[in-house]
Amino acid sequence: MSFLGPIPFAVWAAVAGGAALLAVSAYIIKMRRRRFEVPFSHLWQRVLDQKDANALWKQLKRLISLLLMLLILGLILFAALDPTLGGVSRKARNVVVLIDASASMKAMDGDEEGTRSRLDIAKERAKALIDSMGGGDLALVMKVDGQATPMSRFSSDAPMLNKIIDGITASDTPADLTRALGAAADALRDRPNPLIVLVSDGAFPEPQLALVSWEPAVPPAPDPAAEGRGAPGATTGATAAAKAAWSTKNLATVDLSNIDVRYVPVGRRSDNVGVIAFNVRRYLANKAAYEVYVEVQNFGTEPARRQLRLYNGSTNVDSKTIDLAPGERKAEVYKELPASDDNKLRVSLQPADVDPASGINGSDPFPLDDEAYALLPARKKQKVLMVTEDNLFLEAAMLVYDNVEQFKVTPAEYDAKPSLADGMDVVIFDEHTPAVVPPPPASLLYFHPTGPHTPVAIRRELPSPRVTEIDEDHPVMRWITMSDVYMDKSNVFAVDPRQGESALAYSVRDPIIAAKRDGKRKIVAVGFSLPSEGRDGATDMPMRVAFPMLLVNTLDWFAGMSADLLTTYPTGQRERVPLDGVVGATEAEVKGPDGAITNVPVIDGLATFYGARVGYYDLTAKDALGRPMAQLELAANLASPAESDIAPSSELSLGGKALAAPEAFAISRSQKLWIFLLLIAMTLIVVEWVTYHRRITV
């Protein structure tokens, strides 16, 4: 038996002595009695004289009562010492139970029938571990997926820990073992008898398994030989370099010195065929078509056959049967696929109809990597209305872009009938700033806006401006050079980021090209005029390559397309998603495939995105007041060959050290006694109370 109570023995002894003294004194000190007047005490005297014949028994009863009280006191004080049975041979441990909840744990090979997942088995093993804990053991449950999430504090409350374990669900992300081991080691720092139990299928990338140090990190000692040679500069430089190298290495590794790490393997099957890459892109030249790249791999040890199907929305674009040798990785490229209104693409690996006797694997227990998702920016021919007097430069530049359908009206015609712009995707106002503009989502491009209806407030007019700086990060200004563009004059815009406005080109500090997001539509305002007949302002911009590029970029931005816009992200990694020119957003709301909504910060136009599920995500950028500014769609895929390789590892080696299994989960067989002692004490108190009030012990 051991005593694990937090009270020092000397303090306990003092308290025990005091309490015992108090109890005995209470029996010795004369009891204060209620006075009662009787007419003839002589009769009482006679009765008591008869009772006094049993005086010895009466004294004995009183003594028994005192002993009973001392016994109760002793039991309570003994319980305060936290006596523990069986804790002598094995000290109480602090255990961190790492439960792998990564994607591979969703493999349905927990049992022979394939009805239970690996995670179900892992939770069962973890609960068995918790149930075998002794009274002195403390355990912390941590979920390991793309993040390391402590699910509890250190506790010995087995029912509570089991309930927490029951609530763990697997995510669609690879496991970040390094982060989990680091968190576990930090949690166990300065705790006695630390133990980490990893319940997993062992599907971790090799680099993560190597980032472990079993010895305490010791910084490199200065080289005494170099010091002795008296070359202080060289010595200092060499030492600093060594220290830097040492720091870099040790910051990345997890220090598991003095920590016992055990491994509980789960999983049975290794046969799996999964999509490990799925990409889609538009052709730069023909944005009405796209190309798809799919890469699948057979991780099993036997040949496999699958149906590979590509869907655009719900339309099956292509279907083919692929055969994969053991370990074979095969890439499929789908070229010149026509775009449709639906921008969602999905590739699916479906079981193939195979003869069981053929030895070909037709299906696998891990369905998560059998599907992958991608998004194609919606593409269609834009209807562009040019509100201009005959401007050959503009019309000629528009001709280079074959993905538009052009319409042209004069400013007078437009003013007379603004409804001419209805149904247009883009309206270009050349040297005209009407009071009535088409309603969203029609986007607007202004050349030299003037007057009170200008889309971006005009601060002043600048003579002979020179473009000194452009926002190359904005999709409109991509690949554009304007440094040698000449212009007579230009409006200078008063850009207000709070209104969703941003400057695209500056003359020194004066914005002369501005972009704006106005709800569902986008606006670009160019401060200078295009050359045309009868205009006094002049620029050589249309003579430059930058002009058609500017038009194409602007129309692409209006259409929500960018050649290098990434819309597919891997799960389990924190990515920074550019918000496609959205200015002024401070927060974004991310709605996941499972309907879960999270809010993420937007910093410098980049939203932090972490996908825990595969599928499509809706990201809504919001301003400081919480108003939605723009919407973006994203797709997240597992895309992790390490995670798709579901072959369970019966043994796991961390930093070159093979991890042993826990000793039949018998971490400590100690048994806490305090609860039983208190129960006995309470029972005795009840007995004492009843016998006293029934006047048996008095």
Next chain:
Amino acid sequence: MVSRKVFSGALRAERRTRKVGSGIEFADHRTYARGDDFRYIDWNLYGRLDKLLLRLFEEEEDLSIYILVDVSDSMAIGQPLPKLHYAMQIGAALTYVGLANLDRVAIIPFADRLIDRLPPSRGKNRIFRVFEFLKSCGIGGKTELAECMKTFVTQNKRRGLAVVISDFYDPDGFEQGLNTLRYNKFEPFVLQVYDKREAEPSLAGDLELVDCETGDVREVTVSKSLLEAYQREHERYCKQLEAYCTKYAMPFFRTHTSIPFDELVLKIFRSGGFLR
């Protein structure tokens, strides 16, 4: 009030005596002697027997009744009214009965001594004086029955009925006091008054019992068994008193304060033969 003994009175009244005199109840004949009153010669017998015989009549005199009321401290206990109140009510009622019967009734409160004394008086009109006396008489002290009775017989030479109304809670016992009355030719009439709560107290817990007369303190832890033992002891004490009275032919009544005193006087005393 029925007296079993025949006491000689002082005045003519309604009680027979052993005296032969001028009453109306015929008693006997005797031979005529010279000097006798001719009016009492039985002439019928002289005609038949030819002898002069004189008719004798019983003399009717009054009876001395002493109402001895215990006014010790123990009589001041009782709920809702103390036993003393009840005892005084009974004493007053019996006094009235005696006065109405032309008996000489005296009231003597006692405790550790004879505290006061209402001299023997006759006639119903004295009842108000009795009330005033009872109202004003002092109370308190220990019960010392023997001493009081000794003083009483010394002070009252005229024998008669001695009605002792008390709880008889005398640590020295009741026997000697009652014997003193008997030995001095008084006819004791014993009336024990008690309160039901003192016979069956509802006590519990750790108590300090204080004797209201002696001040003796006794620490007890009252349990159910102890209470039962006390009740038995109280009953035994009362039975002892009753047995003693029965043994020496002393009329004995025991009553508790819950019985209305008029019912006690009119029904119980009458059915018990104490009142006619």
